[in-house]
Amino acid sequence: MAAYNTEIIHNATARYEARRMRHEEEYARRREDVYRRLPRVRDIDRQLRATVARAATAALRQGTDPAPAIQALQEQHTALKKERGALLKSIGYAEDALNQQPLCPKCGDRGWKGSRMCDCLKALCEEEKVRQMTSMMNLRGQSFQDFRKDYYPQEYQAQMDATYQFCLAYAGSFRTFPVRNLFFTGEPGLGKTFLSVCIAREVAAQGCSVVYDSAIHIFDRMEAAKFSGDEEAQEAADRYLSCDLLVLDDLGSELTVPSVRSALYNIVNTRLLDERHTIISTNLTLSDLNGRYSPQVYSRIVGDYKIFQFSGTDIRQRLNRLGNDTGR
Numbered sequence: 001m002a003a004y005n006t007e008i009i010h011n012a013t014a015r016y017e018a019r020r021m022r023h024e025e026e027y028a029r030r031r032e033d034v035y036r037r038l039p040r041v042r043d044i045d046r047q048l049r050a051t052v053a054r055a056a057t058a059a060l061r062q063g064t065d066p067a068p069a070i071q072a073l074q075e076q077h078t079a080l081k082k083e084r085g086a087l088l089k090s091i092g093y094a095e096d097a098l099n100q101q102p103l104c105p106k107c108g109d110r111g112w113k114g115s116r117m118c119d120c121l122k123a124l125c126e127e128e129k130v131r132q133m134t135s136m137m138n139l140r141g142q143s144f145q146d147f148r149k150d151y152y153p154q155e156y157q158a159q160m161d162a163t164y165q166f167c168l169a170y171a172g173s174f175r176t177f178p179v180r181n182l183f184f185t186g187e188p189g190l191g192k193t194f195l196s197v198c199i200a201r202e203v204a205a206q207g208c209s210v211v212y213d214s215a216i217h218i219f220d221r222m223e224a225a226k227f228s229g230d231e232e233a234q235e236a237a238d239r240y241l242s243c244d245l246l247v248l249d250d251l252g253s254e255l256t257v258p259s260v261r262s263a264l265y266n267i268v269n270t271r272l273l274d275e276r277h278t279i280i281s282t283n284l285t286l287s288d289l290n291g292r293y294s295p296q297v298y299s300r301i302v303g304d305y306k307i308f309q310f311s312g313t314d315i316r317q318r319l320n321r322l323g324n325d326t327g328r
Contacts, residue, residue, distance in 0.1 A: 007235075012124035013111065020109045027100050034098060037091055044084045045098070051077045129209060142197045144168050151191075152312040160191070163308050167195045171202035174245070174277070179306045181272070184281040186310025189317065192281040196247050199279065208244040215251045222263040241270050244277060251282035256292050265297050272304055280305070 035042040051073045085095030102109040104120040111121035149161045170177050182199075184192040197212070204210040218240055224233035240246055248267070254260055271278050280301070282289070290298040301307075 008125055008128045012121060012128045015124050015128075016111050016121050020103065023103050023109070030093075031098055034088065034091070034093065038087050041084055041087055041098070044080050044087075048077060048080050048084075051080070142194055143201060144171070144198045147191075147194075147198070151315045156312045159309075159311060163310070164195065166306075166308075167199055171199040174203045174206060174208060180275065180277045181305040182279045183301055183305040183307045184279070184310060185285060185307065186283070187314070188283055189314030190310035190312050191315060192310050193249060196249060196279055196281050200245065200247050203245050209239075209242075210245045210247070211239050211243045212247040212249065213240075214249050214253070216254045218248060218267070219254050219260045219263050222266070223259050226259070226263075240267060241274075242276070245279070246271065246276070247279045247281075249281050251280050252284040252288065252292065261294050261297070265294055268297055268300050272300060278305075 084098070088095055088097050104118060107113050107118035107120065109120075111118055117125070144164075144167075147164050149157045149164065152160045167182075170179065170182065184196065186192060200210050200212045221233045221236040222240065224230045225237035246267070251264075268278070284292065286298075286302065286307070289301065
């Protein structure tokens with residue numbers, strides 16, 4: 001069985017049970033509707049249950065040949081089912097509308113086959129895993145459609161439009177895109193976080209697991225997992241390493257200590273080895289990166305990440321000035 005934590009299994013099981021209950025309630029409503037409109041069907045169902053019981057009794061009877069009795073009961077059973085099917089069709093139902101079937105024939109809607117989790121419950125666990133891995137950050141407020149290259153000085157518009165187009169293609173073809181890792185560098189307010197959020201939002205909508213978090217919080221959770229044994233922190237650390245897309249925002253805002261350098265190397269190296277996608281955004285220059293973190297981290301980012309330089313003037317300040325100039 002895949003490794004699912006307690007929360008994932010609990011949530012998936014609750015959804016599974018709710019789905020099973022809805023299925024049973026839907027069947028009960030359908031049956032009551034048929035019985036109300038066609039009382040004869042209720043009588044037929046009672047007779048069908050009775051013929052099954054009589055057939056079982058005949059099969060267990062000693063001293064006589066049960067075959068003729070069983071044959072007669074089978075013929076009666078077939079005739080009753082045929083009559084019921086015709087009645088159901090007369091009011092717009094399928095002939096087998098009252099044959100209660102489980103949603104999953106493999107496990108009979110138990111979710112387990114012995115000690116093994118059935119594929120039906122496993123599918124819900126995978127959905128819960130995606131939900132859990134997806135950042136709790138609100139990704140709904142920004143989308144690629146909001147990008148405006150005219151927010152940048154004219155000399156940088158072509159460069160930033162090319163960056164935007166690349167990010168759009170990266171998100172749209174996430175599973176098959178030839179580039180996995182992106183590194184956004186530049187001064188504050190130039191759209192690094194905006195495009196990161198746009199990508200995360202699009203990728204999450206495709207059903208991929210996305211974690212979007214700040215460098216400060218990521219390294220805090222990694223340290224807690226390593227040194228305090230905090231179970232919640234350990235689960236968070238596992239998600240940072242195993243999600244389909246990790247967006248590590250604002251690298252360099254944290255206090256750079258040996259544990260942070262180690263955690264960053266672990267994230268970068270592990271995700272590269274596992275061929276998982278990562279986006280890192282930072283106000284640091286590549287020179288800053290080389291001096292602040294280990295040579296191994298610098299080497300892997302320069303060698304295995306597509307690097308984008310964000311250039312221009314602070315968009316927020318630019319918009320504020322435009323608003324003031326127009327009296328808004």
